[in-house]
Amino acid sequence: MAARVLMQCVRSLARPSLRLCSANLTVRAAAVSSTAPHRSLSFAGDSARTRWLDQTRISSLSVSCRQYGDLPPLTLGGIQERVMYVLKLYDKINPEKLQVSSHFMKDLGLDSLDQVEIIMAMEDEFGFEIPDAEAEKLMSPDEIVQYIADKKDVYE
């Protein structure tokens, strides 16, 4: 009889919307099965759990993708957008004159100190360090995009 109650509990847990993450449900199922005594009940709990885990696994096919705590993948267009956005926010750059191919020193009239600041802003934006030797060669937004795509293995 206790097994029947357990089955009902598990079924009622399995009914709520698919938006609940499965981790939440497994925690609850673990709590439910731990309160019941071992052997036969835990066996019943396991089979019930695997049954609705299968259900959630099948239903998870309707979810488009699963991100296990990682950022969405970078694309060339996305990188370029972010680079141009960061550059537009920089106070020494005139946003109207800014093009993807504009040279920092020749077209935009910046100097090497400004270029250091720009590269540091890019490091902040993309979350990885750019070594000095390679940083001083990046003289236009296009080169920055190419470098980041190269480092982050983005091909298109």
Added chain:
Amino acid sequence: MNMVVSRLPPAALSLKQFLQRQRVLGLYRNMLRTIKQVPDAADQKYLRDWARDEFKRNKTATNPDAIRMMITQANNHLEELQTSLALAR
């Protein structure tokens, strides 16, 4: 008789100047990285503006000894900042 003419453009730096320039830029980068660790946002902005002004003001200096003095000064400032940050943590 053919004389060997230097193919470098007239504005090119000598090796020493080039190395000094690299040192200054590396110093500026380290300064900015250290300043980023300052906890207070207003302090950070103040320090960043101060560093920017200092470096820009002396941008046109040409005397290598003066430049070396300024590099040493900046290094001292940087070390001071780093020790204060380490103590404050």
